Amino acid sequence: MGKIEEMIKRIGPVDEKLMEEAQGRLDNLTKPQGSLGRLEELAKKVVGITGKKNPSLRNKVIFTMVGDHGVVEEGVSAFPQEVTPQMVYNFIKGGAGINVLARHIGARVIVVDMGVKSDIRYPPRNCETISGTESRKSFGFLGEKSDIRNFKVKKIGYGTKNMAKRSAMTREEAIKSIEAGIEVFEEEYKKGIDILGLGDMGIGNTTPSSAVTAVITGRPIEEVTGRGTGVNDGIFENKIKVIEKAIKLNTPNPKDPIDVLAKVGGFEIGGLAGSFLAAAAHKVPVVTDGFIVTTGALIAFGLEPKIKDYIFASHSSVEVGHKAILERMGLQPLLDLDMRLGEGTGACLGISLIEAGVKILTEMATFGEAEVSEALK
């Protein structure tokens, strides 16, 4: 696993000395010490990660990684699987939640097909549901079209296998999915990434996320399984049984994150793990979103625990498993707005706060510069 090892080797400690210097400047800005609370902590962390005294987060980028899941056969989702490619078109056309919030914060969105069950063709036929069985001839493949610059095809497969019946993917596919996440990062890094937000989409993907989280954290399945998007009581109970069955059948090794990813994970979860590793290796701050993205972070954390110093937890998702992972990594979320959409929507809001913190550090006047008297000692 050359590319993955290479990234892990490059992940060093953050620059503590520079963080102390940043604290010195923060304490000397025209405000009572510490009065901007967590904004100051965010600025300091960005300094430590980037190794830059005066960082700038001009190039904000979101990767929304998409995959399908064989386990939807078991009836774990309220939405039909065709919604996965439909949402990819929505992302490309700019009408989804992530597009709106990314525009709001001035970020560009890169949509990545990590393993959608059908081929994504553009433009989709009018008023028609796209399915993988249609003739490829009638449409150009997006992956081959150079004019769709914000869409990348890194397809590891046409959806994972049903983990309730067999391994979701092979070990080789798991490694490939992580490597693809590294590749996406390195391709986009050439165009400039000062901060990265990660997002996900894929009908059924809270099910593998709960499975991965239960295995790696050792918590009971019930404690890390939520209702996904709009799941009722019946589907919810079934979901827990399906996860139990998948773990029992595949016996993933909790100490081997790649084994866990292969047996009960997903292609987009692997891609996300790879992007976390690559961001840290390149000293780029990386921002989590909800449960699925944070599951990707958990895989990366299993491969290299130092990664947590490069990660910002944007928000606290309604999905219960999310909290379990953040606790395991020792990360405290910035926002709690009852969100559970995914796509990178929470990451966008988090990035805006991190940028606010960085601007406080780099744009505010010190007591000396502004000729303001300091507190009485």
Added chain:
Amino acid sequence: MGKIEEMIKRIGPVDEKLMEEAQGRLDNLTKPQGSLGRLEELAKKVVGITGKKNPSLRNKVIFTMVGDHGVVEEGVSAFPQEVTPQMVYNFIKGGAGINVLARHIGARVIVVDMGVKSDIRYPPRNCETISGTESRKSFGFLGEKSDIRNFKVKKIGYGTKNMAKRSAMTREEAIKSIEAGIEVFEEEYKKGIDILGLGDMGIGNTTPSSAVTAVITGRPIEEVTGRGTGVNDGIFENKIKVIEKAIKLNTPNPKDPIDVLAKVGGFEIGGLAGSFLAAAAHKVPVVTDGFIVTTGALIAFGLEPKIKDYIFASHSSVEVGHKAILERMGLQPLLDLDMRLGEGTGACLGISLIEAGVKILTEMATFGEAEVSEALK
């Protein structure tokens, strides 16, 4: 009190019917119902306030209202009083926290001298502390300079009186301060205000805020008094005693908000109350900041309770009295980032979230528009 009554009369109920329509659209956007949590609630509230189906928050404005407090004689603050005018210069020059965060969200800042102890002159003499006793001749008055467009002089007096010895101001001054806040709003409204954030600055101003909050909410002084900006144990105990003394001496009437403002309030608190009233009267969403601004909201709420439907609580301040007021008005803060600077800094971050919510409502595609299948029933 003609101007105040006029505003109160104009404050009507929010448009519930349009809010229901907005909920209909929110539920039909390409996301599981309710999955953007509080962002959706924010959008709906803006629709109800503005009476617009497709609101836009392009013109974002912050009023940072500044005043001095005679009670600082009693040693209730860690900073010397000269910091008040020094910070006004810092605001004008763009080096303060509020300037940085307002630029971050694309808002303009209007700094209002509601009652600074000295005259604000521009430019200040180099490397010199400005004090009110210096000759006026050596500087132009800012209020007379037309090139300082973001600074307004609405001085009700040169600081309040020491409330531990007498009434902080007369009833006439209290009314004038509220009217000045209305005027500031109406002047700026002509240039365009789609959403208003309020901020404060004034050495010692957490002391009158705690006094006003204790009187109006009926809570014990200890429960609504915090450490302001960098106050130690000794100053803190003294601060509580000073507030006790001021309330005992002046006996403000809890049912008469103007009496409370006059006896134990501040000029900037009155100005803030006036801007809250005017914003609601003009159907403009208005965003609180920390403890002092929220105290201004409490005065306005005492005059017209409907105002709470026009207010968004941006964040939860470290100052304990803040929570007591939000509970009284039934408002839930959006952020909790351990901030306690004031100036409007929390309001800025809140406005960015509210705008995000509004853009979700107005820019996201519906299931129909994007040809995405809805959840299985």
